[in-house]
Amino acid sequence: MIPANFDYHAPSTLDEAFKLLSELGDEAKILAGGHSLIPMMKLRFAEPEHLVDLGGIPGLNTVSMENGSLHIGAMVKEAELEHNAEVTSKFPIFTDAAKLIADPQVRNFGTLGGNLAHGDAANDQPAVMLALGASVEITNAEEKRTVDINDFFYGFYMTAIQEGEILTNISIPVPAGKFGNAYSKIERKVGDYATGGVAVALELDDSGVCTRAGIGLTNVNPTPMRAERSEAALVGKVIDAAAIAEAAQMASEDCNPSDDLRGDSDYKRRVIRSLTKKMIAKALERAQA
Amino acid sequence: MTKEITVTINGEEHTHEVESRTLLVHFIREIAELTGTHIGCDTSSCGACTILIDGKSAKSCTILAVQVNGKNVTTVEGLATTEGVHPIQEGFKENHGLHCGFCTSGMMMRCVELLENNPNPTEEEIRWGISGNLCRCTGYNNIVKAVQYAGAKLRGDELPSTEPVFVE
Structure with missing residues (x-):
């Protein structure tokens, strides 16, 4: 399968990329790792006339921990996060998620920025980012703006990124006290999209009371969703089995899965309930360790 | 264009x-x-x-x-040089890591990087490592043995047995 014809552009600076995007307008698509876009182009679900490849632009693939946040350049590969000990020691959720995202070859080229900018609720990283309370930096020719991840996903393949803009960086706050995070999904086979997936991030105070809970759900809603009622059910409590069961029940009630080849909606709600239980327990265990 | x-x-x-x-x-x-x-x-x-x-x-x-x-x-x-085949190729040959051979070139290229990142992988790490490569003939067991063999060869360790394992 070969994509429809298009013109390929490889800018070597961000300014060059913005110039191209303003000249080419909505005929242009931005190419990051290409592991979502190129398969769609081969199937002719996408037929952009121009591709602007960010691969040759320096400065988009750095990872740093400063000013209380983890900063991840938009072109950082999934595999680079998976193998970065500084990142995974604080955020083992990236090890959990990476193992479940496609396969090693895809993770060598798929990027975190591309994963988010694709705007697909079936991708795993959106739920992870929702749980961690991330924000994304979106840049255009004139300025940079920061968008809270809660305001980033608009709809199916639609995000806050406007014409002429590029997602350049992702920031994740590193909590000062005790915290833990975890992700898992049910998949039919390795590399498949999630039947359902759950990301949990918890913060605890010194007496073990939960001060923040973030819970993101994968592929059980038209957009990546936060289980807000479940989060509220954990905050202010010393999390015990009853609180976990209540939060898990709420997540299963609040998600909106559709019936498809991966299962009917009733089954998917059960998947979400079971995974939410397990991931809260795992994040809690990591926070207490 | x-x-x-x-x-x-x-x-x-x-x-x-x-x-x-x-x-x-x-x-x-x-x-x-x-x-x-x-x-x-x-x-x-x-x-x-x-x-x-x-x-x-x-x-x-x-x-x-x-x-x-x-x-x-x-x-x-x-992969092969004038010195001979690459250890991963030798591993596949010695352990019957292929039947029809269609997946083999891709499987070996993946395993070259796998062993570079992790010279002594566990069986589980090998199976996760090749999770993006499908083989419809071998049932993967001999591929895992081939990677273990190549790993040992690359490390300079004693080579594992290439005798087939029969399950009673």
Whole structure:
């Protein structure tokens, strides 16, 4: 399968990329790792006339921990996060998620920025980012703006990124006290999209009371969703089995899965309930360790 | 819609005018005429087209040739040297790590990077490591043995037995 014809552009600076995007307008698509876009182009679900490849632009693939946040350049590969000990020691959720995202070859080229900018609720990283309370930096020719991840996903393949803009960086706050995070999904086979997936991030105070809970759900809603009622059910409590069961029940009630080849909606709600239980327990265990 | 690119494949520079939409696997097979890299599913599921780009394993059916302009590609033809076959090739041969052979070139290219990152992987790490490569013949057991054999050879350790294991 070969994509429809298009013109390929490889800018070597961000300014060059913005110039191209303003000249080419909505005929242009931005190419990051290409592991979502190129398969769609081969199937002719996408037929952009121009591709602007960010691969040759320096400065988009750095990872740093400063000013209380983890900063991840938009072109950082999934595999680079998976193998970065500084990142995974604080955020083992990236090890959990990476193992479940496609396969090693895809993770060598798929990027975190591309994963988010694709705007697909079936991708795993959106739920992870929702749980961690991330924000994304979106840049255009004139300025940079920061968008809270809660305001980033608009709809199916639609995000806050406007014409002429590029997602350049992702920031994740590193909590000062005790915290833990975890992700898992049910998949039919390795590399498949999630039947359902759950990301949990918890913060605890010194007496073990939960001060923040973030819970993101994968592929059980038209957009990546936060289980807000479940989060509220954990905050202010010393999390015990009853609180976990209540939060898990709420997540299963609040998600909106559709019936498809991966299962009917009733089954998917059960998947979400079971995974939410397990991931809260795992994040809690990591926070207490 | 065309662009001149130079890709170094197994140490040799290939400069050609290609359409932007030319996939790397077609560049390798049809332009560089190296047909050891296979096209299986053509949807980045099976891993038969796996090659190395600057040492990282990649599925060449999901990468555009223009994206690797100026980069170094290694295909299965680049594994053996005048000294002989690569330890991973020896591992597959000694352990019957293949039946029909269609997945083998991609499987071996993936395992080269796997062993580079993790010289002494556990069986579980090997199975996760090859989770992007499908084999419909072997049932994977002999592939796992082949990787363990190659790992031992690369480390200079004693080679594991290549005797088949029969389950009573």
